[in-house]
Amino acid sequence: MGDSQYSFSLTTFSPSGKLVQIEHALTAVGSGQTSLGIKAANGVVIATEKKLPSILVDETSVQKIQSLTPNIGVVYSGMGPDFRVLVRKSRKQAQQYYRLYKETIPVTQLVRETAAVMQEFTQSGGVRPFGVSLLIAGYDDNGPQLYQVDPSGSYFSWKASAMGKNVSNAKTFLEKRYTEDMELDDAIHTAILTLKEGFEGQISANNIEIGVIRADREFKVLTPAEIKDFLEEVE
Amino acid sequence: MSIFEYNGSAVVAMVGKNCFAIASDRRLGVQLQTVATDFQRVFKIHGKLYLGLSGLATDAQTLYQRLVFKHKLYQLREERDMKPETFASLVSALLYEKRFGPYFCQPIIAGLGEDNEPFICTMDCIGAKELAKDFVVSGTASESLYGACESMYKPNMEPEELFETISQALLSSVDRDCLSGWGGYVLVVTPTEVQERVLKGRMD
Numbered sequence: 001m002g003d004s005q006y007s008f009s010l011t012t013f014s015p016s017g018k019l020v021q022i023e024h025a026l027t028a029v030g031s032g033q034t035s036l037g038i039k040a041a042n043g044v045v046i047a048t049e050k051k052l053p054s055i056l057v058d059e060t061s062v063q064k065i066q067s068l069t070p071n072i073g074v075v076y077s078g079m080g081p082d083f084r085v086l087v088r089k090s091r092k093q094a095q096q097y098y099r100l101y102k103e104t105i106p107v108t109q110l111v112r113e114t115a116a117v118m119q120e121f122t123q124s125g126g127v128r129p130f131g132v133s134l135l136i137a138g139y140d141d142n143g144p145q146l147y148q149v150d151p152s153g154s155y156f157s158w159k160a161s162a163m164g165k166n167v168s169n170a171k172t173f174l175e176k177r178y179t180e181d182m183e184l185d186d187a188i189h190t191a192i193l194t195l196k197e198g199f200e201g202q203i204s205a206n207n208i209e210i211g212v213i214r215a216d217r218e219f220k221v222l223t224p225a226e227i228k229d230f231l232e233e234v235e
Numbered sequence: 236m237s238i239f240e241y242n243g244s245a246v247v248a249m250v251g252k253n254c255f256a257i258a259s260d261r262r263l264g265v266q267l268q269t270v271a272t273d274f275q276r277v278f279k280i281h282g283k284l285y286l287g288l289s290g291l292a293t294d295a296q297t298l299y300q301r302l303v304f305k306h307k308l309y310q311l312r313e314e315r316d317m318k319p320e321t322f323a324s325l326v327s328a329l330l331y332e333k334r335f336g337p338y339f340c341q342p343i344i345a346g347l348g349e350d351n352e353p354f355i356c357t358m359d360c361i362g363a364k365e366l367a368k369d370f371v372v373s374g375t376a377s378e379s380l381y382g383a384c385e386s387m388y389k390p391n392m393e394p395e396e397l398f399e400t401i402s403q404a405l406l407s408s409v410d411r412d413c414l415s416g417w418g419g420y421v422l423v424v425t426p427t428e429v430q431e432r433v434l435k436g437r438m439d
Contacts, residue, residue, distance in 0.1 A: 099328065100324065100325060100328050101321045101324050101325055102320070102321065102324035103318070103320075103321045103324070106313060108313075109312065109313060112312070
Protein backbone atom coordinates (compact mmCIF):
# COMPACT_ATOMS: atom_id res chain seq x y z
CA MET A 1 0.00 0.00 0.00
CA GLY A 2 1.21 3.54 -0.65
CA ASP A 3 2.87 4.39 -3.96
CA SER A 4 6.48 5.43 -4.43
CA GLN A 5 5.94 9.09 -3.55
CA TYR A 6 4.48 8.04 -0.21
CA SER A 7 7.03 5.45 0.80
CA PHE A 8 7.29 7.04 4.23
CA SER A 9 4.94 6.29 7.11
CA LEU A 10 2.46 8.95 8.20
CA THR A 11 2.31 7.44 11.68
CA THR A 12 5.43 8.54 13.51
CA PHE A 13 6.56 8.64 17.12
CA SER A 14 6.16 11.74 19.24
CA PRO A 15 8.96 12.63 21.71
CA SER A 16 6.90 11.14 24.54
CA GLY A 17 6.99 7.75 22.80
CA LYS A 18 3.39 7.77 21.61
CA LEU A 19 2.05 7.18 18.13
CA VAL A 20 -0.26 10.15 18.01
CA GLN A 21 -2.21 8.85 15.01
CA ILE A 22 -3.17 5.77 16.98
CA GLU A 23 -4.26 7.90 19.92
CA HIS A 24 -6.46 9.87 17.53
CA ALA A 25 -7.82 6.64 16.07
CA LEU A 26 -8.74 5.50 19.58
CA THR A 27 -10.50 8.83 20.08
CA ALA A 28 -12.50 8.13 16.93
CA VAL A 29 -13.39 4.74 18.40
CA GLY A 30 -14.29 6.30 21.73
CA SER A 31 -16.80 8.60 20.12
CA GLY A 32 -18.40 5.80 18.14
CA GLN A 33 -21.58 4.00 19.14
CA THR A 34 -21.30 1.66 22.11
CA SER A 35 -20.70 -2.00 21.43
CA LEU A 36 -20.02 -4.86 23.82
CA GLY A 37 -19.41 -8.57 24.07
CA ILE A 38 -19.83 -11.19 26.76
CA LYS A 39 -18.35 -14.69 26.80
CA ALA A 40 -20.63 -17.19 28.51
CA ALA A 41 -19.92 -20.78 29.48
CA ASN A 42 -21.70 -22.10 26.38
CA GLY A 43 -21.35 -19.32 23.83
CA VAL A 44 -20.62 -15.67 23.12
CA VAL A 45 -22.91 -12.66 22.59
CA ILE A 46 -21.97 -9.37 20.94
CA ALA A 47 -24.23 -6.37 20.71
CA THR A 48 -24.25 -2.75 19.60
CA GLU A 49 -26.45 0.30 19.40
CA LYS A 50 -27.79 0.96 15.95
CA LYS A 51 -28.58 4.69 16.04
CA LEU A 52 -29.33 5.90 12.56
CA PRO A 53 -28.86 9.55 11.55
CA SER A 54 -32.51 10.00 10.58
CA ILE A 55 -35.83 8.17 10.82
CA LEU A 56 -35.89 8.14 7.04
CA VAL A 57 -32.98 5.67 6.90
CA ASP A 58 -34.09 2.12 6.13
CA GLU A 59 -32.78 0.29 9.20
CA THR A 60 -33.01 -3.12 7.55
CA SER A 61 -30.29 -2.08 5.12
CA VAL A 62 -27.80 -1.41 7.88
CA GLN A 63 -26.07 -4.36 9.49
CA LYS A 64 -23.33 -3.50 11.94
CA ILE A 65 -22.70 -7.04 13.14
CA GLN A 66 -21.16 -9.23 10.44
CA SER A 67 -19.96 -12.80 10.27
CA LEU A 68 -16.40 -13.52 9.17
CA THR A 69 -16.88 -17.29 8.93
CA PRO A 70 -19.88 -19.44 9.83
CA ASN A 71 -18.49 -19.72 13.36
CA ILE A 72 -16.95 -16.27 13.90
CA GLY A 73 -18.76 -12.93 14.12
CA VAL A 74 -17.59 -9.37 14.63
CA VAL A 75 -18.90 -6.00 15.82
CA TYR A 76 -17.18 -2.63 15.92
CA SER A 77 -17.09 0.83 17.40
CA GLY A 78 -15.85 3.66 15.24
CA MET A 79 -15.91 4.28 11.50
CA GLY A 80 -18.26 2.04 9.56
CA PRO A 81 -16.44 2.21 6.21
CA ASP A 82 -13.13 1.18 7.83
CA PHE A 83 -14.97 -1.72 9.43
CA ARG A 84 -16.24 -2.90 6.06
CA VAL A 85 -12.70 -2.96 4.66
CA LEU A 86 -11.49 -5.06 7.59
CA VAL A 87 -14.41 -7.46 7.32
CA ARG A 88 -13.61 -7.99 3.65
CA LYS A 89 -9.93 -8.62 4.32
CA SER A 90 -10.61 -10.96 7.26
CA ARG A 91 -13.11 -13.00 5.28
CA LYS A 92 -10.56 -13.43 2.53
CA GLN A 93 -7.88 -14.50 5.00
CA ALA A 94 -10.25 -17.05 6.52
CA GLN A 95 -10.94 -18.50 3.09
CA GLN A 96 -7.26 -18.59 2.18
CA TYR A 97 -6.61 -20.58 5.35
CA TYR A 98 -9.37 -22.97 4.36
CA ARG A 99 -7.99 -23.37 0.86
CA LEU A 100 -4.60 -24.29 2.23
CA TYR A 101 -5.59 -26.58 5.08
CA LYS A 102 -9.20 -27.56 4.27
CA GLU A 103 -9.88 -26.76 7.90
CA THR A 104 -11.86 -23.82 9.29
CA ILE A 105 -9.60 -21.17 10.73
CA PRO A 106 -9.27 -21.15 14.53
CA VAL A 107 -10.52 -17.94 16.15
CA THR A 108 -7.09 -17.01 17.52
CA GLN A 109 -5.49 -17.32 14.10
CA LEU A 110 -8.08 -15.08 12.42
CA VAL A 111 -7.76 -12.52 15.20
CA ARG A 112 -3.98 -12.59 14.83
CA GLU A 113 -4.13 -12.06 11.08
CA THR A 114 -6.70 -9.25 11.33
CA ALA A 115 -4.59 -7.58 13.98
CA ALA A 116 -1.56 -7.91 11.71
CA VAL A 117 -3.43 -6.06 8.96
CA MET A 118 -4.34 -3.28 11.35
CA GLN A 119 -0.73 -3.01 12.49
CA GLU A 120 0.47 -2.80 8.88
CA PHE A 121 -1.58 0.35 8.44
CA THR A 122 0.31 1.97 11.30
CA GLN A 123 3.65 1.40 9.67
CA SER A 124 3.17 1.36 5.90
CA GLY A 125 3.72 4.32 3.64
CA GLY A 126 0.95 6.75 2.83
CA VAL A 127 -1.86 5.18 4.87
CA ARG A 128 -3.63 5.97 8.12
CA PRO A 129 -4.65 3.58 10.90
CA PHE A 130 -8.14 2.08 10.89
CA GLY A 131 -10.61 4.10 12.95
CA VAL A 132 -12.29 1.05 14.50
CA SER A 133 -11.91 -1.32 17.40
CA LEU A 134 -13.31 -4.77 16.76
CA LEU A 135 -14.92 -7.30 19.05
CA ILE A 136 -14.50 -10.74 17.48
CA ALA A 137 -16.64 -13.56 18.85
CA GLY A 138 -16.20 -17.16 17.85
CA TYR A 139 -16.64 -20.77 18.86
CA ASP A 140 -14.09 -23.39 17.83
CA ASP A 141 -12.32 -26.43 19.26
CA ASN A 142 -11.02 -24.25 22.10
CA GLY A 143 -14.54 -23.30 23.12
CA PRO A 144 -16.19 -19.86 23.08
CA GLN A 145 -13.82 -16.93 22.64
CA LEU A 146 -14.07 -13.13 22.62
CA TYR A 147 -11.26 -10.88 21.40
CA GLN A 148 -10.92 -7.12 21.12
CA VAL A 149 -8.64 -5.70 18.41
CA ASP A 150 -7.55 -2.06 18.55
CA PRO A 151 -6.42 0.33 15.76
CA SER A 152 -2.80 -0.26 16.81
CA GLY A 153 -3.20 -3.97 16.07
CA SER A 154 -2.98 -5.09 19.68
CA TYR A 155 -5.51 -7.70 20.66
CA PHE A 156 -6.81 -9.00 23.95
CA SER A 157 -8.99 -11.87 24.99
CA TRP A 158 -11.89 -10.78 27.18
CA LYS A 159 -14.51 -12.44 29.31
CA ALA A 160 -16.62 -9.35 28.78
CA SER A 161 -15.80 -5.99 27.25
CA ALA A 162 -17.28 -2.80 25.89
CA MET A 163 -16.08 -0.11 23.49
CA GLY A 164 -17.26 3.25 22.22
CA LYS A 165 -19.09 6.15 23.82
CA ASN A 166 -20.23 4.64 27.07
CA VAL A 167 -17.26 2.40 27.67
CA SER A 168 -16.42 3.18 31.32
CA ASN A 169 -20.00 2.89 32.60
CA ALA A 170 -20.59 -0.21 30.52
CA LYS A 171 -17.41 -1.90 31.79
CA THR A 172 -18.26 -1.09 35.40
CA PHE A 173 -21.72 -2.54 34.87
CA LEU A 174 -20.25 -5.67 33.25
CA GLU A 175 -17.70 -6.12 36.04
CA LYS A 176 -20.51 -6.19 38.57
CA ARG A 177 -22.77 -8.48 36.57
CA TYR A 178 -20.31 -10.95 35.05
CA THR A 179 -20.03 -14.47 36.48
CA GLU A 180 -17.76 -17.25 35.21
CA ASP A 181 -20.50 -19.84 34.77
CA MET A 182 -23.00 -17.55 33.10
CA GLU A 183 -25.29 -19.22 30.57
CA LEU A 184 -25.67 -17.64 27.15
CA ASP A 185 -29.25 -16.51 27.64
CA ASP A 186 -28.26 -14.75 30.89
CA ALA A 187 -25.41 -13.16 28.99
CA ILE A 188 -27.82 -11.86 26.36
CA HIS A 189 -29.98 -10.30 29.08
CA THR A 190 -26.90 -8.74 30.66
CA ALA A 191 -25.80 -7.40 27.29
CA ILE A 192 -29.17 -5.74 26.75
CA LEU A 193 -29.15 -4.26 30.26
CA THR A 194 -25.64 -2.91 29.69
CA LEU A 195 -26.68 -1.26 26.45
CA LYS A 196 -29.75 0.15 28.15
CA GLU A 197 -27.56 1.80 30.83
CA GLY A 198 -26.12 4.40 28.50
CA PHE A 199 -28.87 4.44 25.91
CA GLU A 200 -30.16 7.84 24.84
CA GLY A 201 -33.83 7.49 24.12
CA GLN A 202 -36.01 4.43 24.13
CA ILE A 203 -34.35 1.08 23.48
CA SER A 204 -36.20 -1.11 20.99
CA ALA A 205 -35.67 -4.13 18.76
CA ASN A 206 -34.92 -1.83 15.81
CA ASN A 207 -32.21 0.31 17.35
CA ILE A 208 -29.92 -2.40 18.71
CA GLU A 209 -28.23 -5.35 17.05
CA ILE A 210 -27.31 -8.62 18.75
CA GLY A 211 -25.12 -11.43 17.43
CA VAL A 212 -24.92 -14.80 19.13
CA ILE A 213 -22.86 -17.97 18.77
CA ARG A 214 -23.70 -21.11 20.71
CA ALA A 215 -22.20 -24.59 20.99
CA ASP A 216 -23.69 -25.38 17.57
CA ARG A 217 -20.92 -23.08 16.24
CA GLU A 218 -23.19 -21.07 13.97
CA PHE A 219 -22.95 -17.34 14.27
CA LYS A 220 -26.36 -15.72 14.01
CA VAL A 221 -27.49 -12.13 14.03
CA LEU A 222 -30.79 -12.05 15.90
CA THR A 223 -33.85 -10.85 14.02
CA PRO A 224 -35.79 -7.88 15.43
CA ALA A 225 -38.50 -10.33 16.50
CA GLU A 226 -36.00 -12.38 18.52
CA ILE A 227 -34.54 -9.22 20.05
CA LYS A 228 -38.05 -8.13 21.00
CA ASP A 229 -38.54 -11.39 22.94
CA PHE A 230 -35.32 -10.85 24.89
CA LEU A 231 -36.23 -7.21 25.53
CA GLU A 232 -39.57 -8.23 26.93
CA GLU A 233 -37.91 -10.76 29.22
CA VAL A 234 -35.63 -8.03 30.49
CA GLU A 235 -38.44 -5.59 31.21
CA MET B 236 13.35 -43.10 -19.38
CA SER B 237 10.79 -41.22 -17.29
CA ILE B 238 12.01 -38.68 -14.75
CA PHE B 239 10.05 -40.58 -12.10
CA GLU B 240 12.28 -43.59 -12.75
CA TYR B 241 15.58 -41.74 -12.56
CA ASN B 242 16.38 -42.60 -8.95
CA GLY B 243 14.08 -45.59 -8.32
CA SER B 244 11.89 -45.89 -5.22
CA ALA B 245 9.23 -47.92 -3.47
CA VAL B 246 7.04 -46.63 -0.64
CA VAL B 247 4.00 -48.27 0.92
CA ALA B 248 1.72 -47.56 3.90
CA MET B 249 -0.88 -49.80 5.52
CA VAL B 250 -3.59 -49.36 8.13
CA GLY B 251 -3.86 -51.75 11.05
CA LYS B 252 -5.84 -51.88 14.26
CA ASN B 253 -5.27 -48.51 15.95
CA CYS B 254 -1.91 -48.34 14.20
CA PHE B 255 -0.33 -47.84 10.81
CA ALA B 256 2.88 -48.91 9.12
CA ILE B 257 4.91 -47.06 6.49
CA ALA B 258 7.80 -48.62 4.64
CA SER B 259 10.23 -47.82 1.87
CA ASP B 260 13.18 -49.32 0.04
CA ARG B 261 16.69 -47.99 0.58
CA ARG B 262 18.21 -47.79 -2.86
CA LEU B 263 19.29 -44.53 -4.42
CA GLY B 264 20.31 -44.95 -8.04
CA VAL B 265 21.35 -42.79 -10.93
CA GLN B 266 19.52 -44.70 -13.65
CA LEU B 267 21.15 -48.14 -13.65
CA GLN B 268 24.01 -47.37 -11.25
CA THR B 269 23.34 -47.81 -7.53
CA VAL B 270 24.80 -44.89 -5.62
CA ALA B 271 23.53 -45.40 -2.04
CA THR B 272 21.95 -48.24 -0.08
CA ASP B 273 20.80 -46.27 2.94
CA PHE B 274 18.68 -43.56 1.38
CA GLN B 275 15.89 -42.18 3.55
CA ARG B 276 12.47 -41.81 1.95
CA VAL B 277 10.23 -41.83 5.01
CA PHE B 278 10.35 -38.67 7.10
CA LYS B 279 8.86 -37.72 10.43
CA ILE B 280 6.71 -34.59 10.58
CA HIS B 281 5.66 -35.05 14.17
CA GLY B 282 5.26 -37.94 16.60
CA LYS B 283 2.13 -39.23 14.93
CA LEU B 284 2.60 -38.10 11.34
CA TYR B 285 4.97 -39.49 8.76
CA LEU B 286 5.58 -38.64 5.12
CA GLY B 287 6.95 -41.00 2.49
CA LEU B 288 8.20 -39.51 -0.77
CA SER B 289 8.92 -41.56 -3.89
CA GLY B 290 10.15 -40.29 -7.23
CA LEU B 291 12.98 -37.90 -7.97
CA ALA B 292 15.23 -37.85 -4.90
CA THR B 293 16.14 -34.17 -5.05
CA ASP B 294 12.48 -33.18 -5.23
CA ALA B 295 11.69 -35.56 -2.36
CA GLN B 296 14.31 -33.90 -0.19
CA THR B 297 13.30 -30.35 -1.10
CA LEU B 298 9.62 -31.06 -0.67
CA TYR B 299 10.28 -32.57 2.73
CA GLN B 300 12.33 -29.51 3.79
CA ARG B 301 9.58 -27.12 2.65
CA LEU B 302 6.90 -29.12 4.45
CA VAL B 303 8.85 -29.33 7.70
CA PHE B 304 9.35 -25.56 7.48
CA LYS B 305 5.62 -24.98 7.08
CA HIS B 306 4.76 -27.42 9.81
CA LYS B 307 7.17 -25.89 12.31
CA LEU B 308 5.66 -22.44 11.73
CA TYR B 309 2.19 -23.93 12.08
CA GLN B 310 3.20 -25.50 15.40
CA LEU B 311 4.53 -22.16 16.66
CA ARG B 312 1.47 -20.20 15.54
CA GLU B 313 -1.25 -22.61 16.51
CA GLU B 314 0.50 -24.25 19.47
CA ARG B 315 -0.53 -27.69 18.28
CA ASP B 316 0.53 -30.41 15.84
CA MET B 317 -1.11 -30.61 12.44
CA LYS B 318 -3.77 -33.22 11.97
CA PRO B 319 -2.96 -35.76 9.23
CA GLU B 320 -5.91 -34.63 7.08
CA THR B 321 -4.82 -31.02 7.36
CA PHE B 322 -1.25 -31.94 6.46
CA ALA B 323 -2.48 -33.85 3.42
CA SER B 324 -4.40 -30.77 2.27
CA LEU B 325 -1.26 -28.68 2.76
CA VAL B 326 0.85 -31.08 0.68
CA SER B 327 -1.80 -31.09 -2.02
CA ALA B 328 -1.88 -27.28 -2.12
CA LEU B 329 1.91 -27.08 -2.21
CA LEU B 330 2.12 -29.51 -5.13
CA TYR B 331 -0.59 -27.76 -7.12
CA GLU B 332 1.25 -24.44 -6.77
CA LYS B 333 3.77 -26.00 -9.14
CA ARG B 334 1.15 -27.27 -11.53
CA PHE B 335 3.09 -26.33 -14.68
CA GLY B 336 6.53 -27.25 -13.41
CA PRO B 337 5.85 -29.91 -10.79
CA TYR B 338 7.83 -31.69 -8.13
CA PHE B 339 8.45 -35.18 -9.54
CA CYS B 340 7.33 -36.95 -6.40
CA GLN B 341 4.45 -39.04 -5.28
CA PRO B 342 3.90 -38.49 -1.57
CA ILE B 343 2.39 -40.93 0.90
CA ILE B 344 1.04 -39.45 4.13
CA ALA B 345 0.40 -41.68 7.12
CA GLY B 346 -0.63 -40.58 10.58
CA LEU B 347 -2.80 -41.08 13.63
CA GLY B 348 -5.63 -38.59 13.97
CA GLU B 349 -6.80 -36.80 17.11
CA ASP B 350 -8.62 -39.86 18.39
CA ASN B 351 -5.71 -42.09 17.28
CA GLU B 352 -7.62 -43.22 14.18
CA PRO B 353 -5.06 -44.23 11.51
CA PHE B 354 -5.09 -42.08 8.38
CA ILE B 355 -3.29 -42.79 5.11
CA CYS B 356 -3.43 -41.13 1.76
CA THR B 357 -1.40 -40.65 -1.38
CA MET B 358 -1.48 -38.14 -4.19
CA ASP B 359 -0.03 -37.67 -7.64
CA CYS B 360 2.73 -35.21 -8.41
CA ILE B 361 0.29 -32.31 -8.80
CA GLY B 362 -1.71 -32.90 -5.65
CA ALA B 363 -4.70 -35.09 -6.50
CA LYS B 364 -5.50 -36.66 -3.15
CA GLU B 365 -6.44 -40.29 -2.88
CA LEU B 366 -7.67 -41.47 0.54
CA ALA B 367 -7.64 -45.16 1.33
CA LYS B 368 -8.82 -47.29 4.17
CA ASP B 369 -6.38 -50.15 3.64
CA PHE B 370 -3.10 -49.37 1.90
CA VAL B 371 -1.41 -46.93 -0.44
CA VAL B 372 1.62 -47.47 -2.67
CA SER B 373 3.94 -45.36 -4.78
CA GLY B 374 7.22 -45.51 -6.65
CA THR B 375 8.73 -47.50 -9.51
CA ALA B 376 7.61 -50.75 -7.84
CA SER B 377 4.02 -49.55 -7.43
CA GLU B 378 2.42 -52.06 -9.77
CA SER B 379 4.00 -55.01 -7.96
CA LEU B 380 3.16 -53.35 -4.65
CA TYR B 381 -0.50 -53.07 -5.63
CA GLY B 382 -0.62 -56.77 -6.35
CA ALA B 383 1.27 -57.82 -3.22
CA CYS B 384 -0.73 -55.58 -0.90
CA GLU B 385 -4.06 -56.58 -2.42
CA SER B 386 -3.37 -60.22 -1.79
CA MET B 387 -1.57 -59.99 1.56
CA TYR B 388 -3.64 -57.27 3.27
CA LYS B 389 -6.25 -57.99 5.93
CA PRO B 390 -8.08 -55.33 7.93
CA ASN B 391 -7.53 -54.82 11.69
CA MET B 392 -4.09 -56.38 11.95
CA GLU B 393 -2.17 -55.95 15.18
CA PRO B 394 1.19 -54.13 14.99
CA GLU B 395 3.34 -57.29 14.80
CA GLU B 396 1.25 -58.89 12.08
CA LEU B 397 1.08 -55.56 10.24
CA PHE B 398 4.85 -55.34 10.32
CA GLU B 399 5.19 -58.85 8.85
CA THR B 400 2.64 -58.16 6.14
CA ILE B 401 4.04 -54.82 5.02
CA SER B 402 7.60 -56.16 5.06
CA GLN B 403 6.71 -59.18 2.92
CA ALA B 404 4.72 -57.01 0.51
CA LEU B 405 7.60 -54.54 0.19
CA LEU B 406 10.39 -57.09 -0.25
CA SER B 407 8.53 -59.25 -2.74
CA SER B 408 7.56 -56.21 -4.82
CA VAL B 409 10.99 -54.61 -4.96
CA ASP B 410 12.44 -57.94 -6.06
CA ARG B 411 10.39 -57.55 -9.21
CA ASP B 412 11.74 -54.05 -9.86
CA CYS B 413 15.33 -53.48 -10.82
CA LEU B 414 15.34 -49.83 -9.73
CA SER B 415 14.26 -50.32 -6.12
CA GLY B 416 15.42 -52.58 -3.33
CA TRP B 417 18.71 -52.94 -1.43
CA GLY B 418 16.83 -53.58 1.80
CA GLY B 419 13.84 -52.01 3.45
CA TYR B 420 12.96 -49.59 6.22
CA VAL B 421 9.74 -50.15 8.12
CA LEU B 422 8.06 -47.94 10.70
CA VAL B 423 5.11 -49.17 12.75
CA VAL B 424 3.32 -46.46 14.71
CA THR B 425 0.84 -47.04 17.53
CA PRO B 426 -0.59 -44.45 19.93
CA THR B 427 2.05 -45.37 22.50
CA GLU B 428 5.20 -46.22 20.57
CA VAL B 429 7.03 -46.11 17.28
CA GLN B 430 9.05 -49.08 16.07
CA GLU B 431 11.67 -48.68 13.38
CA ARG B 432 13.16 -51.71 11.69
CA VAL B 433 15.62 -52.19 8.87
CA LEU B 434 15.04 -55.18 6.61
CA LYS B 435 17.65 -57.17 4.80
CA GLY B 436 16.36 -58.46 1.49
CA ARG B 437 18.02 -59.32 -1.77
CA MET B 438 20.87 -56.82 -1.94
CA ASP B 439 20.60 -56.16 -5.62
